[in-house]
Amino acid sequence: MTPREPEPHEKVLREHEDLRRVLAELRGLADRIVREPGGRDAPRALLDGVEALRSRLAAHFVHEEESGLPNGLADRLPHVADRADMLRGEHFFILEDLQSLVNEAHRSLLVGEELGVRARQVLLRIARHEERETSLIQQAFTSDIGGVD
Numbered sequence: 001m002t003p004r005e006p007e008p009h010e011k012v013l014r015e016h017e018d019l020r021r022v023l024a025e026l027r028g029l030a031d032r033i034v035r036e037p038g039g040r041d042a043p044r045a046l047l048d049g050v051e052a053l054r055s056r057l058a059a060h061f062v063h064e065e066e067s068g069l070p071n072g073l074a075d076r077l078p079h080v081a082d083r084a085d086m087l088r089g090e091h092f093f094i095l096e097d098l099q100s101l102v103n104e105a106h107r108s109l110l111v112g113e114e115l116g117v118r119a120r121q122v123l124l125r126i127a128r129h130e131e132r133e134t135s136l137i138q139q140a141f142t143s144d145i146g147g148v149d
């Protein structure tokens with residue numbers, strides 16, 4: 001028997017799991033920079049990781065927006081449609097935040113502890129965004145009584 005093709009919401013949930021791991025790794029680097037602001041390896045690794053994360057998130061957001069998932073959520077849980085719209089609206093700003101972080105670091109406007117602290121804030125914001133999406137998707141698709149909040 002061939003395994004069935006995962007549903008759009010299942011694919012997105014898997015991506016969220018991967019993203020959680022990547023975000024945790026990058027937060028670990030940001031913490032290290034805050035603890036040892038003089039090091040050179042951690043900032044380089046962090047910025048490479050942030051650039052890779054930005055590309056990955058850009059693709060992830062397009063996937064979420066084109067997967068039919070937002071409509072699926074609104075169909076199953078009409079009262080969360082506004083929350084889903086708000087989360088979708090955050091996508092642009094998340095990519096902007098990551099780009100500014102990289103640009104400012106490359107221009108040496110953001111170094112040492114300040115880089116670590118700012119990266120931590122940006123990464124935390126993304127993690128919270130993805131958690132809120134995960135929770136909406138789980139409410140809509142994986143609850144036994146789907147359709148009830």
Ligand SMILES: [Fe+2]
Binds near residue numbers: 016060064130133
């Ligand atoms: Fe997401």
